[in-house]
Amino acid sequence: MxxxxxxxxxxxxxxxxxxxxxxxxxxxxxxxxxxxxxxxxxxxxxxxxxxxxxxxxxxxxxxxxxxxxxxxxxxxxxxxxxxxxxxxxxxxxxxxxxxxxxxxxxxxxxxxxxxxxxxxxxxxxxxxxxxxxxxxxxxxxxxxxxxxxxxxxxxxxxxxxxxxxxxxxxxxxxxxxxxxxxxxxxxxxxxxxxxxxxxxxxxxLSFHASNFLASGVVPARSGNDHGIVAPYGLFRTSNGQVAIAPSNDSVYHKLLDATGLTHVRELPEFSTNAQRMERRREIKEIIEARTQTESSEYWIRRLNEFGVPCGPVLGLAEVFEDPQVKDQDMVITVNQPGHGEVRMLGFPIKFSEAPSxxxxxxxxxxxxxxxxxxxxxxxxxxxxxxxxxxxxxxxxxxx
Amino acid sequence: MxxxxxxxxxxxxxxxxxxxxxxxxxxxxxxxxxxxxxxxxxxxxxxxxxxxxxxxxxxxxxxxxxxxxxxxxxxxxxxxxxxxxxxxxxxxxxxxxxxxxxxxxxxxxxxxxxxxxxxxxxxxxxxxxxxxxxxxxxxxxxxxxxxxxxxxxxxxxxxxxxxxxxxxxxxxxxxxxxxxxxxxxxxxxxxxxxxxxxxxxxxxLSFHASNFLASGVVPARSGNDHGIVAPYGLFRTSNGQVAIAPSNDSVYHKLLDATGLTHVRELPEFSTNAQRMERRREIKEIIEARTQTESSEYWIRRLNEFGVPCGPVLGLAEVFEDPQVKDQDMVITVNQPGHGEVRMLGFPIKFSEAPSxxxxxxxxxxxxxxxxxxxxxxxxxxxxxxxxxxxxxxxxxxx
CATH class of the missing domain: 3.40.50.10540 (Crotonobetainyl-coa:carnitine coa-transferase; domain 1)
Structure with missing residues (x-):
């Protein structure tokens, strides 16, 4: 160890x-x-x-x-x-x-x-x-x-x-x-x-601190939207919502491809991130009109295939049943003498040679x-x- | 180093x-x-x-x-x-x-x-x-x-x-x-x-995970309230609001003393934390009726004197002007050749012998x-x- x-x-x-x-x-x-x-x-x-x-x-x-x-x-x-x-x-x-x-x-x-x-x-x-x-x-x-x-x-x-x-x-x-x-x-x-x-x-405080120190502009709270990237956030699907995070133009174009919105790429009013920030609600509505036609599971599979970071918003019951979380042993069961088996969080730092x-x-x-x-x-x-x-x-x- | x-x-x-x-x-x-x-x-x-x-x-x-x-x-x-x-x-x-x-x-x-x-x-x-x-x-x-x-x-x-x-x-x-x-x-x-x-x-996920794994009960979001402690949260003052966190009965009693609400200690409906959780809104209103009579600065000074954890909710402009934050050098100024002076976050781990x-x-x-x-x-x-x-x-x- x-x-x-x-x-x-x-x-x-x-x-x-x-x-x-x-x-x-x-x-x-x-x-x-x-x-x-x-x-x-x-x-x-x-x-x-x-x-x-x-x-x-x-x-x-x-x-x-x-x-x-x-x-x-x-x-x-x-x-x-x-x-x-x-x-x-x-x-x-x-x-x-x-x-x-x-x-x-x-x-x-x-x-x-x-x-x-x-x-x-x-x-x-x-x-x-x-x-x-x-x-x-x-x-x-x-x-x-x-x-x-x-x-x-x-x-x-x-x-x-x-x-x-x-x-x-x-x-x-x-x-x-x-x-x-x-x-x-x-x-x-x-x-x-x-x-x-x-x-x-x-x-x-991360980049919020850097940006404030450089500009003197106090950052606004932005809920689930990104402070400086659009589109981004929670998007409604036919049976729930999905978190989608296209962090740059290249991933934004992948999102358009995956949602069959390739024509949006040609619309001059959405061509830069700055423009999309200005029209955050509009671009979100355009994408949501597509995401609402299929299930969350469909979009998570499809967007990941296209290389767009996305995922469901999970509650704790779902988290601890998730196959990835199980694969990663993020819940372990410990025999606690006198008290039966206790389940607890696993080890987030994985060592090959000296595992916890x-x-x-x-x-x-x-x-x-x-x-x-x-x-x-x-x-x-x-x-x-x-x-x-x-x-x-x-x-x-x-x- | x-x-x-x-x-x-x-x-x-x-x-x-x-x-x-x-x-x-x-x-x-x-x-x-x-x-x-x-x-x-x-x-x-x-x-x-x-x-x-x-x-x-x-x-x-x-x-x-x-x-x-x-x-x-x-x-x-x-x-x-x-x-x-x-x-x-x-x-x-x-x-x-x-x-x-x-x-x-x-x-x-x-x-x-x-x-x-x-x-x-x-x-x-x-x-x-x-x-x-x-x-x-x-x-x-x-x-x-x-x-x-x-x-x-x-x-x-x-x-x-x-x-x-x-x-x-x-x-x-x-x-x-x-x-x-x-x-x-x-x-x-x-x-x-x-x-x-x-x-x-x-x-x-901390104790939320432990409690869920032990009970199977999915925790509710609780905003600025504590999931299992009351009173707790943001309390209005005459000129803003103050975060107050009395984590146990002993600190709760200090809060009553500091706010001149000693008589509340005698009210049987508020005697245990479980009862106060049931009547979370009532106990908050009783305390807020007091805190609203004075300024945030007054209450922060007074509650701290009584040993009740509390503080203001600060925006970034106030944080970086705060005397404690300055004392702790949590913003440093670095001469960046060709780009003037850059201000950035300081070092949160303080070493006596080998400081960063x-x-x-x-x-x-x-x-x-x-x-x-x-x-x-x-x-x-x-x-x-x-x-x-x-x-x-x-x-x-x-x-």
Missing amino acids: PLSGIRVLDLTRIISGPYCTALLADLGAEVLKVESPTSGDPVREQGVIRDGISWYFANYNRNKKSVAIDLYGAEGKALLARLIPSCDVIVENFRPGVMEKMGFGPERLKALRPDIIHCSINGFGDTGPYRDRPAFDFVAQAMSGFMSLNGAEDDPPLRAGPPISDLVAGLHGALGIAAALLRRGRTGQGDSISVSLLNSMISM SCRLPAPELGADTQSVLASIGVGAQELERLQQAGVISTPCINA | PLSGIRVLDLTRIISGPYCTALLADLGAEVLKVESPTSGDPVREQGVIRDGISWYFANYNRNKKSVAIDLYGAEGKALLARLIPSCDVIVENFRPGVMEKMGFGPERLKALRPDIIHCSINGFGDTGPYRDRPAFDFVAQAMSGFMSLNGAEDDPPLRAGPPISDLVAGLHGALGIAAALLRRGRTGQGDSISVSLLNSMISM SCRLPAPELGADTQSVLASIGVGAQELERLQQAGVISTPCINA
Whole structure:
């Protein structure tokens, strides 16, 4: 596995941090998920619970180990300090400054493990006027400008349905950590990485940002239409609608050929993309008059034959039955001891030589406390004392 | 820099691939962008052109070198074969199978460079019934189920404004490459990586996917409301609206305190989140009756003081003037020789020890053809012959 031999101390909860460490775990890292001995990650109780387990929790915490330590008390902090030297990476999604308050500022971390790689996933960044504000996906979507680009022109700004600022921040964290590990391999030095929900969403503004910065023109929301290409969007068929995306003149001509509209090529009012943008509604109506005569399935087959990017708009029930999605193993079934089989999202990064797999189901709270603490020399007697004092929780002693 | 010393052969164009290699370039890799000698990456002509350069192109191609080689002809392919042994990584976003047709299938690549890391960024994956279909961001958003979750409940499924399937696929590619480089460092072995727009978007479905897989219930679109939390969303103020995201009971109570609605805590019909979901409109009206009495600025300050995640919905003009965004350097200014100063997005991954920077402006077409080919032993005479034959393009010889 790409990250075999890398031990990650995971102090995160909810979604952005756990997604980051799930990416590392899926790539082969040993991820030690440190949780509160009493309640654990709140996501254990969130989403649909089936046979006693949250499938949302299972999805984001597969391939991890759970170590239940109470980090509020001095003894728990002392245990953490003993654990850190064995770890290559620490990931946390506290607000900036909380690690310092807990006694684990940069100097302490470096003293405990000189080549440590520390990744903070936060709301707004390590510095600046909003540094201490509480953060949430929705707020990052609002403040980044992302919502201002999402939605129909006459509707209000709209949040994306999935929590993409959490997810993109998690991806940035994982990429930063992998990059820092490469540098450590070459130089022997650790690093400190900070990624934020807000910066992550700003980096998704893409050409909208470039165009605004170059022109000063604030882009309009364009719903399902493309901001600078026409025709484009959803086209009605005899039994539904199809997303069609002819990205340039060459593909536009293929679309005309496929729909039997070759004569439109001769109409001077539609000869350039700029003209078609001006007459967006007209050209759409001309094409839709054709697409409405046949089914979605017909057009998807025919347009693809002609090399025009297109596809159906699928709901989740259809997505997970789609033959391509099945071929790509984008849903996997994991045997979750005590909870039956859990279905979850598969692995989007496909490696030929070192493929990802589910080596471990999502852990019960504290399932690995004993074995992980044993690996740093905590013996049976001390373990029992810590358990009785409420500093740790381990089901092995309870049993 | 984290990826110093890594040479990347970049055969990509448009956005998903160039974004992937831009991430690698920003992390310190030497990226050789191979372009057609006649036209180059089509993005050179796209977006707003200012002082003779596309700022969209400049954003995604900073820190790269441009090597103009015609890969359609035998001589260009022979040059590519000479270049590959000097490269650690190859990234391409052709349709699956095109590299084989060009004579650069897996065996050939491995023969040229035994530990090569090859990353394919494609539409639907390397296998499966849709493997050969043309792809586009909009189509991946439609077919992944993402659009089915985006938009208001009574409106049609909606595409996200920015091209996020391209961007997430680029992120997955970069993460896969960094992970494969770590494995190569340990084992000496290369790998072949495949990421697709469709798989990338499916992996963004997050808890919506888990909940559907666990329950079989297809999630409804919920606009700016949260699917399973209330109150939540956009709240009107005296001069606009504010995004407020109280993610759990504790933050909900802080919201009641901040808005002077402590008595609502005693109302039994609103005591649990499930009850508030049932009476989503009522609880929103109660809170909005308060928020409408003061300005957005007032509420953002006050709610943040109480620890309630909230923020304004900003357009791009406001985003890039925001003091936090400025503090985080999320817009940088790059001196682009011959084209003045270009402003572009900054770096979302902040490293303390090895920060990203703009070491090179976006290259003119073929600007580095001569120096890169010289690095693999192509001498001045051969260079001139290749230039005259139209196999390469280098402004140095033209001048």
